[in-house]
Amino acid sequence: MKTFEVIKNGEGENYNYSQDHCFIKLSSRHTNGELSFVEDTLKPGFYLARHHHKIMTEIFYILKGEVELIFDDQTVIAKPGDTVTVPPNVWHAASCKDGGKMLSIFLKGQFDLYLEHLSKMSESDFEDAELMKSVSAEFDIYEE
Template structure:
């Protein structure tokens, strides 16, 4: 990771993250997170990660962000999104933007893998959140370990029943 300082005032920096520099958090379905930038890296402007999902794998259970907007760009594959009460299936080249306080969930469509760029703005330091998700997915930590951290990571979990009932079998 390289920060390139603005020569004019020295205050603002551009961020360059090469693929080999991004930490990879493996997920058991063959996918994983590539941790690209945390809020600390961008002066709080945004956080970004790349998420690959195995066939039909869930990406995130229902949740909302109280403070941040989340942007998803589908690099490859097909993704099912639950946004509010609406289910949408999107493919490569699609953009989904979820404003603060809007419940959402997503996962790779049945029989498909997915590759997504996710950006959260304003940024929240969430790299440790993604590491925790990796441990949970591998059965090393219980999901309940994240519940006390919802405010810290601006991820507020909701009842998964509707999401689970709408997912393509």
């Protein structure tokens, strides 16, 4: 029986998308869906559209660069060492003009499984708005 796991720098499930490059450092598979932990390198021009979660709490810890988090009534510029916690039902978007790096923790969420699912989809799947809405909702991600 395994008692601990070490995932070294540059290791973990690896998802390299057009806007960011993610390494899964802790999969929700190992926590009964309670927690996942992602190292996320944001490429210049990164933009995450406005969305919210009904169950999941998102926690961002900024390592490099500046990440702009946009809420309904406030915009926060998060810098290295800053932590931003976004509870369920809070609409938010994010951007990173010059690129950066952050650790993202997902409490009561399976964001790692969402990334895995996306990695298996075709370009035509991504162009199907209804399919994307359904896939996102499956993983507690709701856009306008």
